[in-house]
Amino acid sequence: MDFKSIIRDIPDFPQEGIIFRDITPLLAHPQGLTAIVQGFQTKFAELNIDIDAVIGIESRGFILGAPLAMQLGASFIPVRKPKKLPSAVFRVEYALEYGTDTLEIHQDAIGAGKRVIIIDDVIATGGTAAATAKLVEQTGAKLVGYGFLIELDFLNGRKALPEVPIVSLVNY
Numbered sequence: 001m002d003f004k005s006i007i008r009d010i011p012d013f014p015q016e017g018i019i020f021r022d023i024t025p026l027l028a029h030p031q032g033l034t035a036i037v038q039g040f041q042t043k044f045a046e047l048n049i050d051i052d053a054v055i056g057i058e059s060r061g062f063i064l065g066a067p068l069a070m071q072l073g074a075s076f077i078p079v080r081k082p083k084k085l086p087s088a089v090f091r092v093e094y095a096l097e098y099g100t101d102t103l104e105i106h107q108d109a110i111g112a113g114k115r116v117i118i119i120d121d122v123i124a125t126g127g128t129a130a131a132t133a134k135l136v137e138q139t140g141a142k143l144v145g146y147g148f149l150i151e152l153d154f155l156n157g158r159k160a161l162p163e164v165p166i167v168s169l170v171n172y
Contacts, residue, residue: 001035003170007150021150021172023121027063036169037067040147043167044072044117049144052114053077057103057132058084060121064149068119077109077116079132090138094131103128105135112140123148123168126160133162 006029010020026032044051053075056065062078069076082091082102089104110116118132129146136143143164151157151168158166 001029001031003035003149006032007170021122021152023060023149026149033063033067036064036149037071039169040064040068040119040167041071043169044145044147047145047165047167049117049165050115051117051144053110053116053141055079055105055116055118055132055136057118057120057128061119064121064147065119068147075110077105079103079105079118079135090135092131092134092138094127094134096127097125101128101131103131103135105139107139110136110139110141114141115144116141117145117147118143119147121148122150122152123157123161123166124152124155126155126157129157130160130162 006026008022008025010022013020051072051074054065054069055077056062058080066076085104085106088107090107091104093100093102123129133143145165147167150170153171
């Protein structure tokens with residue numbers, strides 16, 4: 001499936017000069033989500049990576065990560081914004097262009113030594129994905145890869161991430 005032909009470009013959103021890559025038409029396509037999940041599954045299989053759990057970053061990482069976890073026979077673990085998880089959490093604060101943000105994961109979400117991948121819809125500057133890696137470290141699990149539907153190459157987000165395999169299905 002040609003993902004780029006289905007992803008919609010929205011100019012000047014959320015602010016002037018930005019081209020927003022809208023994945024909702026791809027998700028609405030009858031075979032869209034299946035093709036995304038199969039794309040990730042194929043690429044991780046080619047890398048011969050054993051995966052115990054898939055971490056999805058709120059919120060589009062949930063949409064992509066949960067069905068991938070099902071296909072892989074792996075656990076699905078959500079990483080959420082503050083005060084959304086009901087039990088004890090690990091928390092990480094990270095820098096944004098203007099200010100900071102925070103992510104959380106349940107402390108008992110992943111066992112020590114478990115092999116995990118982090119899934120999200122887009123990697124831009126890499127801040128959110130790097131913060132999620134810090135949460136994985138706090139759990140004692142082992143990060144073995146990242147998967148992104150879209151990578152915005154010109155923002156060099158890969159440079160902010162740990163040295164693990166990175167799978168991107170579409171590059172701009």
